[in-house]
Amino acid sequence: MIKTTIYSVALGTIILSSGAIASSVTNTTFTSKPSDVLSSTVQIAQSSNNTTALEQSVFNKINNYRASQGLAKLTSNSAIDNKARIHSKDMANRKVPFGHTGFSQRVKAVGIPYSSAGENVAYNQGYSDSVTTAVQGWLKSPGHLANIRGNFQKTGIGVASNSRGEIYFTQIFFR
Numbered sequence: 001m002i003k004t005t006i007y008s009v010a011l012g013t014i015i016l017s018s019g020a021i022a023s024s025v026t027n028t029t030f031t032s033k034p035s036d037v038l039s040s041t042v043q044i045a046q047s048s049n050n051t052t053a054l055e056q057s058v059f060n061k062i063n064n065y066r067a068s069q070g071l072a073k074l075t076s077n078s079a080i081d082n083k084a085r086i087h088s089k090d091m092a093n094r095k096v097p098f099g100h101t102g103f104s105q106r107v108k109a110v111g112i113p114y115s116s117a118g119e120n121v122a123y124n125q126g127y128s129d130s131v132t133t134a135v136q137g138w139l140k141s142p143g144h145l146a147n148i149r150g151n152f153q154k155t156g157i158g159v160a161s162n163s164r165g166e167i168y169f170t171q172i173f174f175r
């Protein structure tokens with residue numbers, strides 16, 4: 001009974017917040033600048049709780065879905081991955097609220113050219129398969145699904161957990 005209640009609350013958070021959770025931006029100009037990704041990578045990697053496997057699982061599930069819909073698979077980009085990890089970690093540590101705070105700055109800080117970008121975020125806790133819970137929530141939400149099905153070529157995924165057992169997911173899409 002408790003697990004059912006938690007599931008409803010977690011899924012409700014994703015669905016009810018879909019307008020704010022799925023975000024996109026279009027870049028009309030690109031200015032290259034050095035990225036600060038490397039300075040944060042070691043700290044995030046050291047604090048991972050098997051998050052690399054979770055990130056790979058999200059990547060595989062999203063690409064499998066895209067392939068099942070006749071869409072091109074996305075390619076993983078390490079610079080985008082690192083920005084997504086930083087955002088997930090910041091949400092997990094409550095440095096930023098759950099959502100898209102700083103999305104435009106995050107996209108620009110990746111340091112690669114793009115014409116448009118999108119972002120999906122999710123969090124959950126208490127599930128044996130947190131990745132499937134997050135991805136299924138995204139697939140049931142029109143805003144998230146639009147990003148997943150969008151005309152994007154590159155993606156980055158970041159996962160972070162905290163001492164409360166919450167797992168935060170960020171997927172950023174680039175075209």
